[in-house]
Amino acid sequence: MDSILSIKNAVLIFAVVFGSVLSALLVNNVMVSKTGAVTDSRGYSGLESASYDGLEAPFDFRAAARRVMPSVVTIDSAIELDSFMSGNPIVQPTGSGSGVVMSANGYIVTNAHVIRNPNRKGSAVAADQVRVRTSDGRGFDAEVIGIDPISDLAVIKVDAQNLIPSVFGDSDEVEIGEWVFAIGNPLGFENTLSVGVVSSKGRWLETKEGSIILNSIQTDAAINKGNSGGPLCNTKGEVIGINSVLAESNGAPVGIGFAIPSNHVQRVFADIQTYGHVRYGVPGFYFGQYQPSLAAPSNRLRILRLTNASSEPPNYGLVIRQVDPGSPAATAGLGGLDIVMEIDGNRIERYRDYIRLMIEKRPGDKVEFLIWSAGEKKTITLVMAEYNP
Numbered sequence: 538m539d540s541i542l543s544i545k546n547a548v549l550i551f552a553v554v555f556g557s558v559l560s561a562l563l564v565n566n567v568m569v570s571k572t573g574a575v576t577d578s579r580g581y582s583g584l585e586s587a588s589y590d591g592l593e594a595p596f597d598f599r600a601a602a603r604r605v606m607p608s609v610v611t612i613d614s615a616i617e618l619d620s621f622m623s624g625n626p627i628v629q630p631t632g633s634g635s636g637v638v639m640s641a642n643g644y645i646v647t648n649a650h651v652i653r654n655p656n657r658k659g660s661a662v663a664a665d666q667v668r669v670r671t672s673d674g675r676g677f678d679a680e681v682i683g684i685d686p687i688s689d690l691a692v693i694k695v696d697a698q699n700l701i702p703s704v705f706g707d708s709d710e711v712e713i714g715e716w717v718f719a720i721g722n723p724l725g726f727e728n729t730l731s732v733g734v735v736s737s738k739g740r741w742l743e744t745k746e747g748s749i750i751l752n753s754i755q756t757d758a759a760i761n762k763g764n765s766g767g768p769l770c771n772t773k774g775e776v777i778g779i780n781s782v783l784a785e786s787n788g789a790p791v792g793i794g795f796a797i798p799s800n801h802v803q804r805v806f807a808d809i810q811t812y813g814h815v816r817y818g819v820p821g822f823y824f825g826q827y828q829p830s831l832a833a834p835s836n837r838l839r840i841l842r843l844t845n846a847s848s849e850p851p852n853y854g855l856v857i858r859q860v861d862p863g864s865p866a867a868t869a870g871l872g873g874l875d876i877v878m879e880i881d882g883n884r885i886e887r888y889r890d891y892i893r894l895m896i897e898k899r900p901g902d903k904v905e906f907l908i909w910s911a912g913e914k915k916t917i918t919l920v921m922a923e924y925n926p
Contacts, residue, residue, distance in 0.1 A: 598718055602730055604774030607672050608638040608703035609767055610645060611722045612679070612693075614652045614664035631655050631664050635721035635767030636693070637703045637776060639806055643677075643695040645669065646806050647766030648781050649684045650746050652691050661686055661814070661926070669695050672728060683809035686926075687817070687896075689748035689781050690802060692809040703768060706775030708798035711735055711754060719758045719780055719794070721767030733758030741889050742782055742795055751893055753795040754778045760794030769796040778802070804897070818898035818921030820906070821864020822857045822871055828888060829856055831876070844874050846912030853886050854878040854909065865919040871908065878914070879907035 613633050617626035634651035638644075654662045663681040670676050677695035684691040718732045737755040744750070756769060760783045769778040778796025785791060808815040829836040837850045854876040860866045877885055880894045881904060898904060900923040907916050 598716075598730070598732060598772065601718065601770060601772050601774035602720070605703065605720055605768060605770050605776070606728060606730075607701040609672060609720045609728065610636045610638060611670040611727050612636045612645075612647055612651055612766060613668045613670075615666040615668075616654055616656065617665040628666065633722060633725065633763055634765040635763065635780075636669065637766070637768050637779065638700045639692075640702050641698065641700050643697045643700060644682070644806075644810060645679070645693050645695065646779065646802060647691055647693065648779065649686055649689045649691045649748065650744070651766045652679075652681060652693065653684060653686070653746075663691075667693055669693070670727070671697070671700070683813045683815075685805055685809065685815045686746065686748055688797065688801065688805050688815065689744060689746065689750060690779065690797065690805045690809075692806055703776045704774065705799045705803060706771055706773065706777045708752075708754065708777050708800045711738060711771070711777050711798075713738060716772050717754075717756055717758055717769055717777065719756070719760055719764055719767060719769050721760075721764035721780065723759070723761035723763040725763060731759035736793070740795060741893075744782055748781075749892055749896070750781060750795065750797055751896055752798050752801070753782070754798060756794050756796065757792055758794065759792065764794070769794075775799075776802075816899055817896070817924035818900045818902045818904075819864075819895070819924045820904065820919045821861040821866040821922055822875075822877075823859045823861075824855050824888065824891075825858035831856070840874055840876075844911045848912040850876055851878055851909055853884065855885055855888060855891060865922055869917050869919060871910070871917075875911075876909040877906055878909055879905075881905050 612635060613630065615628050615630045618629055619626060632651050634648060636645040636647035639646050652663050652667050654664050661684040663684060667679040667681060668676060669679045677697055679693040679695050682692040682694055713735050715735050717735055718730055720730050723729050733756050735754060736757050740753040740755050742750040742753050754769060754777065760780050764780045767780050768776040769780055771777050777799045779802050780794060780796045782795040784793035805815050831837055831850060831852050831854055840850045857871060857875045857877065858873055860871055879885060883894055885891055898921050900921055902921045903918055904921060905916060905918050907914065
């Protein structure tokens with residue numbers, strides 16, 4: 538019996554000592570500060586807990602989800618087709634997606650492709666019917682305020698009051714590796730939340746509808762058809778992007794999604810709400826669908842011959858194909874076969890460089906261009922005109 542008690546005592550002592558050592562190690566390696574930040578022994582501040590509605594947990598999304606979900610809506614669109622048999626229009630569903638409430642009086646932002654008429658690709662024509670369901674189950678017919686095919690964003694409005702607007706975060710502050718979550722209507726499952734991380738930033742994307750998404754946020758949070766137009770959020774419950782594109786292989790999602798950065802979303806929303814469209818500034822010249830590579834000596838030689846220039850063209854830049862009469866570019870004397878080398882001191886290698894530098898320009902902005910024209914380089918400043926599609 539004494540030996541049994543001795544064994545029991547030894548086991549008890551070992552358990553107490555082991556527990557104390559383990560607790561000390563845990564306290565030493567991970568310390569939770571009063572602010573909720575998780576800090577390791579090296580002083581690195583990792584995930585910060587989101588505090589909302591009484592919940593504070595660095596590895597828990599309940600608080601952030603409570604903050605966002607009331608601001609997410611489901612959107613269904615349809616077109617009306619003529620029926621020669623009955624004389625009544627046939628309603629054909631064309632899309633289903635998500636949206637984010639922007640104001641208490643009913644303004645909502647979503648993707649252009651969610652509400653656009655699919656028979657008018659590349660246009661800003663909306664579907665004949667757009668229907669919204671809020672998170673509390675109410676349904677509304679929506680008015681389309683404006684569609685921007687360039688950014689794949691649209692603004693709609695419902696006749697409702699006291700909606701809960703979303704809270705937007707600063708997409709410029711997003712970091713690779715931080716936790717994010719998406720909420721939306723994937724495959725018809727409303728109010729679905731999926732969790733992942735920011736996988737990358739600054740992705741250039743051109744959608745099959747022709748939209749251009751710059752500086753997109755890439756995530757591995759599950760995004761499927763129906764998530765389009767819904768929010769990508771950080772752990773504070775702030776919207777850092779609008780989900781727009783999912784990567785597919787043989788028509789099936791592969792676990793990679795892309796969101797339009799929240800800072801650009803807010804700019805587009807403000808323009809559409811105020812003007813009904815986005816005000817893009819343009820110089821009035823165009824490059825055409827085919828752009829010859831100036832890195833190829835044969836292309837440079839061809840331009841040299843066509844322009845009768847005294848010196849060879851540069852081995853980089855974009856070749857102007859057309860200039861609109863009366864545009865700022867025409868007033869400055871630019872014409873076909875002139876080459877745009879730099880914009881505001883930034884070298885132009887590819888068309889995406891041009892788009893990246895020009896997408897945020899507004900009518901009235903002054904932009905400096907370095908141009909090669911018939912053998913001469915010149916720097917000109919143009920005042921941007923307004924883009925009219």
